[in-house]
Amino acid sequence: AQSVTQLDSQVPVFEEAPVELRCNYSSSVSVYLFWYVQYPNQGLQLLLKYLSGSTLVKGINGFEAEFNKSQTSFHLRKPSVHISDTAEYFCAVSEAGADGLTFGKGTHLIIQP
């Protein structure tokens, strides 16, 4: 069965600084990987996804993530954050034939002015 570990529950960072949100997964088969963002009191919005091909995936709002199969990681990065990036970020994994997405517990990104 697949599982996802988001290593940090909170990440504080200053505005315009770079940020990396860490995600590790475990699975016995090929996986599909996703990052979602949830702004306060809102639903989930897809940031980016890895299905196959290039291991560097670019998403919306200047975010990107790199799939590393040997380290079973899918870390999310942004070179310069803005106050509007304050939100909860969820990493999720799925397998072909599996029952939906399995989510990590989330990382709260806090942008400090």
Added chain:
Amino acid sequence: NAGVTQTPKFRVLKTGQSMTLLCAQDMNHEYMYWYRQDPGMGLRLIHYSVGEGTTAKGEVPDGYNVSRLKKQNFLLGLESAAPSQTSVYFCASSYSTGAGGYTFGSGTRLTVV
């Protein structure tokens, strides 16, 4: 272009009361899912359906029942609500498992007092 619609958006129940949450999708997706979101726990799968007339248990099914009588609708029922079921509930649909194309609803905030 509605996507996935959840009703109601908010509800307060007394312990022991029953209610049904409705999820409707207009994308002709085969697969539908119910998740609950609790602080620090991420999203956890309650039940899912792989097609009209089918349902299956997810990670946290106890205390909930579901039905998929029509392809576009997926109902989540609470027969006797408990305070532990206070949560935000999200419905999602997808055209396949794995790579998926998952679309989420905007959520239902349920409080059981």
